[in-house]
Amino acid sequence: MAAPTTTVLEVRSLLKRFRGPSGASTTVVDVPAFSLAAGEQVAIRGASGSGKTTFLNLIAGISTPDAGVVEIAGHDLTALRPSQRDRVRARHVGYVFQTFNLLQGYTALENVLAGMMFGRGTDEPFARDLLCRVGLADRLHHQPKALSVGQQQRVAVARALAGRPDLVLADEPTGNLDARRASEAMAMIRTLCRAQDAALLVVSHSPAILRRFDTVLDFAQLNRAAREVAA
Amino acid sequence: MSLLRALTLVVRRSLRQHAVSTTITALMAALAAGLVLSVFSIQAQTFAAFTGGAGGYDAVLGARGSQLQLVLNAVFHLETSPGNIPWSLYEELAEDDRVALAIPYTTGDNYEGFRIVGTTDAMFDALGHGDAARFEVEPGGRVFDPERGEAVVGSFAARRTGLAVGSTFHPSHGVAAHGAAAHQEEYVVTGVLEPTNTPADRVIWIPIEGIYRMGGHVLRGSGEAFEAHPHEEIPQAHKEVSAVMLKFRSPMAGFALDQEFNRERTDATLAFPFGRVMAEFFDKLGWADRVLRFIAYLVVVVSAGAILASLYNTINERRREIAILRSLGASPRLVFLAVVLESSAIAFVGAMLGFVVHAVLFLVAAAILRERTGVVLELWAFHPALVWTPLTMVSLGAIAGFIPAMKAYATDVASHLVPHS
Structure with missing residues (x-):
């Protein structure tokens, strides 16, 4: 396990542009520097459309930047071949999506196993244990469509942690829940990350969520592109 | 090993998600395989029965x-x-x-x-x-x-x-x-x-x-x-x-x-000798055999096309699933393999069911032949077609999967993960 001082995520001069329908390119992400230490929990405040999802996708290696460096647990994603990038993501990153993105047709347990099988390999007892810890012990074999929104969210959290990642990314993870449940869910995510010593990076615009974090950064401060847009 | 488990799970779930089209295409493949098996083994056995033994006489x-x-x-x-x-x-x-x-x-x-x-x-x-x-x-x-x-x-x-x-x-x-x-x-x-x-x-x-x-x-x-x-x-x-x-x-x-x-x-x-006389007779009927074989081959090709079409059509609705798998760390290669494996699996199931179709066709033909001539055909008498038909079906199924698999391979992850709500 990584020592507390180890850097899990290191971002430098990250740049992402999108070409619009008119052909004009717009800079969406322009982050000079950002980093997370192992086990650190940081929240970023950002409005929708500020490029925060793109920022998380770049960190996860789901999108490729136009310039800059993203280092996950010592691996420079931008220097890796796509298949190597997939492997780093599978091994080191857990991702909780706003819409959960559960695999339909797969049971809760299979969804969690899917979070393991491309990384360290499946560990069914651990998957069951995770689902028990998020309170779904009696929903292991239910498909997403048979689960409530809150339950789906917990499956998504269990899946993100299933691969024992060093870094958990969460994009408006409680956006679909009411305030009380959102607060509970956030507490759960934080507890689970702490238990696994995984760093947590949450992006949200919900004050109820942001309040719980010691470190809250403003994405508009972090992202020069957003500052330009704002200005 | 874990790659294999992942592939198996993905393919199984995908087959189940599209159970209706999976079943229909598998049945089509079964018909094709059964037809090929029957045409070849009935033809070979009939030829052997009528040109071979003349009851010990010369x-x-x-x-x-x-x-x-x-x-x-x-x-x-x-x-x-x-x-x-x-x-x-x-x-x-x-x-x-x-x-x-x-x-x-x-x-x-x-x-x-x-x-x-x-x-x-x-x-x-x-x-x-x-x-x-x-x-x-x-x-x-x-x-x-x-x-x-x-x-x-x-x-x-x-x-x-x-x-x-x-x-x-x-x-x-x-x-x-x-x-x-x-x-x-x-x-x-x-x-x-x-x-x-x-x-x-x-x-x-x-x-x-x-x-x-x-x-x-x-x-x-x-x-x-x-x-x-x-x-x-x-x-x-x-x-x-x-x-x-x-x-x-x-x-x-x-x-x-x-x-x-x-x-x-x-x-x-x-x-x-008897064999020559009867072989000449079969030669005259050779065109009928060739037509039957041609039809059988054609049905095989059509069934491979059906597998291709059914997978190709479902790839669009599977884009999100593919993107999710990719976000979990699945490589594009794995996604490609999963689609090819799925089409091969459909062809394999079809080929296995093809033996049932073959058995039915063969037994009906054999019963008629026996009734009319007394010649007895044996259902599971070995013919190379019993081996190469399933192998060909599975290979064709795999090839049919290539185009949809390319489409799956090229799925852009970020754009298909965009929240739908």
């Missing part, structure tokens, strides 16, 4: 005319006899040093559609039928007495007509059951033959004298019409036979007799 001598008709009539008990030849020809061959065995056949009567062949009791002792099997009378029976109105019944004919040892029957005139007048003569069954799985199973054997003495039978062996009278010896000169079944001491004898009867003489035709 050749047949009969009236001047078509060798094919002679073989069909004397060996397969189909068609009508091309005519008769004088008894003297039989005697000539029976005494020929080059001939190991000569057995006379006379035809022209039936019982309930099963042909009655007059012959000598020597036939039952002289040779085996097929390869090792001889004409064996089932326990409790015996071969007919050549001097009496007795009959030995082939196994298939016995089963169909219900004739058993001790049964009596009246032969009917002609080789077909319809509209035939029954003869006065009554025959007693003295034996039922063990199955030989050859056309001989459909035959009822009686002494050759019985045919000569059957009411209304006219003998023209001498060129003049002669009708036998009870208790009077029939002069040899008047006797005639429909065919003489021959077994030679050596193949050279066959070639010599072929030259003699078919080139130099004009009083008879020698059909030799």
Whole structure:
């Protein structure tokens, strides 16, 4: 396990542009520097459309930047071949999506196993244990469509942690829940990350969520592109 | 190992998610595979049955005319006899040093559609039928007495007509059951033959004298019409036979007799060797085989196309699933493999079900063939098609998966993960 001082995520001069329908390119992400230490929990405040999802996708290696460096647990994603990038993501990153993105047709347990099988390999007892810890012990074999929104969210959290990642990314993870449940869910995510010593990076615009974090950064401060847009 | 588990889970879930189209395409593949299996094995076995064994005989001598008709009539008990030849020809061959065995056949009567062949009791002792099997009378029976109105019944004919040892029957005139007048003569069954799985199973054997003495039978062996009278010896000169079944001491004898009867003489035709005569017949029907094969191949191609189309159409609705798997760390290669594996799996299931389709088609065809000719086909007799058909189906299925797999491979992860809510 990584020592507390180890850097899990290191971002430098990250740049992402999108070409619009008119052909004009717009800079969406322009982050000079950002980093997370192992086990650190940081929240970023950002409005929708500020490029925060793109920022998380770049960190996860789901999108490729136009310039800059993203280092996950010592691996420079931008220097890796796509298949190597997939492997780093599978091994080191857990991702909780706003819409959960559960695999339909797969049971809760299979969804969690899917979070393991491309990384360290499946560990069914651990998957069951995770689902028990998020309170779904009696929903292991239910498909997403048979689960409530809150339950789906917990499956998504269990899946993100299933691969024992060093870094958990969460994009408006409680956006679909009411305030009380959102607060509970956030507490759960934080507890689970702490238990696994995984760093947590949450992006949200919900004050109820942001309040719980010691470190809250403003994405508009972090992202020069957003500052330009704002200005 | 974990890659394999991942692939298996993804493919299984995907097959289940699209159960309807999976089932339909698999059934189509089954039809295709079954058709190919049936066409090849029925064709091969039919060819082997009709060109191979002629019941231990090497050749047949009969009236001047078509060798094919002679073989069909004397060996397969189909068609009508091309005519008769004088008894003297039989005697000539029976005494020929080059001939190991000569057995006379006379035809022209039936019982309930099963042909009655007059012959000598020597036939039952002289040779085996097929390869090792001889004409064996089932326990409790015996071969007919050549001097009496007795009959030995082939196994298939016995089963169909219900004739058993001790049964009596009246032969009917002609080789077909319809509209035939029954003869006065009554025959007693003295034996039922063990199955030989050859056309001989459909035959009822009686002494050759019985045919000569059957009411209304006219003998023209001498060129003049002669009708036998009870208790009077029939002069040899008047006797005639429909065919003489021959077994030679050596193949050279066959070639010599072929030259003699078919080139130099004009009083008879020698059909030799059987295999060549029947193979020529199959050659004439070759186009039908080729058409059938072509249709079978076409159905295979169409079924591969159906697999391609059904997967291609579902890739769009699977984009999100693919993007999610990719976000969890699945490589594009794995996604590609999963689609190819899925199409191969559909083809594999289809090929396995194809054996069921094959069994049904084959058994129906075999039942008809057995009913009509007595030839027995064996369902699981080995044919290379039993191996290469499933292999080809699975390969074609895999190839059919390539195009949809390319589409899946190229799925952009970020854009398909965009929140849908």
